[in-house]
Amino acid sequence: MTSPTQPAPAELLTPRELGAWRGMLRVHATLTKALDAELEARHGLPLTSYEVLLFLQEAQEERMRMCDLASSVLLSRSGLSRLVDRLERDGLLAREACAADARGAFARLTPKGREVLAEARATHLAGIRAMFLSQLSEAEQELLAGIWERLLPACCSSKS
């Protein structure tokens, strides 16, 4: 565990490195799959839809520009466009014209959307606590949050 910090022959990962990396992949995959299934089963709401509604609720006037929404939920504009189609069809949100920019459009939470979100949120939060947060001490949570914050710039700026 205290072998000199050679980053290995660049050819291989040490078990420690491997654990840190692959572990995240596995945990993320398993966790999101479980949470998505739970949300879908109990509220008929896929995880991505849930996240859209959540961002809307947190936004001013419960509405956001399509564009911003897309980057918030990490979807392409086309992907978001169709997702919003579905949510609008289900009455969970509504499109609104944008006065300040005639090209643009808002997505705004409807009362029904707010309601569905509130129910789903309880389920989802409980899931996150049960499967994730409850396993971590406060210090660990703090540490994780710090790590993520440090990592984000690193992986975005990597032009290579």
Added chain:
Amino acid sequence: MTSPTQPAPAELLTPRELGAWRGMLRVHATLTKALDAELEARHGLPLTSYEVLLFLQEAQEERMRMCDLASSVLLSRSGLSRLVDRLERDGLLAREACAADARGAFARLTPKGREVLAEARATHLAGIRAMFLSQLSEAEQELLAGIWERLLPACCSSKS
């Protein structure tokens, strides 16, 4: 930071919890997207294909049962079946009958697959180091690995 450990009104996440959770989502998404793009651009090899080849190389005789392979790379059997179709078409692996179980099939790495994997591996490892491992101290890596190991059972067993 040292407020009593009330898990919040179960209604909301504290900023610390939120950072630990959403941070992982964002980092994972950004990172895998970047790594996948890099792999695809330089070697024409999507990330999932890379992982299949990697598991094969690490396996005995460089071959694995379809079934085990599927669960290793976290894909459904049908998904893996088609992925293997593509890789076989590209000559990176070959299907082999299984003597011990006539239902089964092996996927085995071909020389070309080994070769492509070796090149891709260098790229991929460099990427992981640049965007992930290099930002973490050894202690942090150790800690992360520990956390993931603790989390996995928790999220699999959550029957709810």
Added chain:
DNA sequence: GGCAGATCGTTGCGCAGACAACTATAGCGA
């Protein structure tokens, strides 16, 4: 031996998402 149920791999089908192309509009410089 022979049957019942489980398991392996493949296939038909449908869905969600990405990319590229398109339209409409904004913003800016000459």
Added chain:
DNA sequence: TCGCTATAGTTGTCTGCGCAACGATCTGCC
């Protein structure tokens, strides 16, 4: 004012994946 370029949102098209169904085979029990 007139372009020229950038941006917002939508749509056509393609790809990758999951679910369910299927045939083939294995396993266990009678």
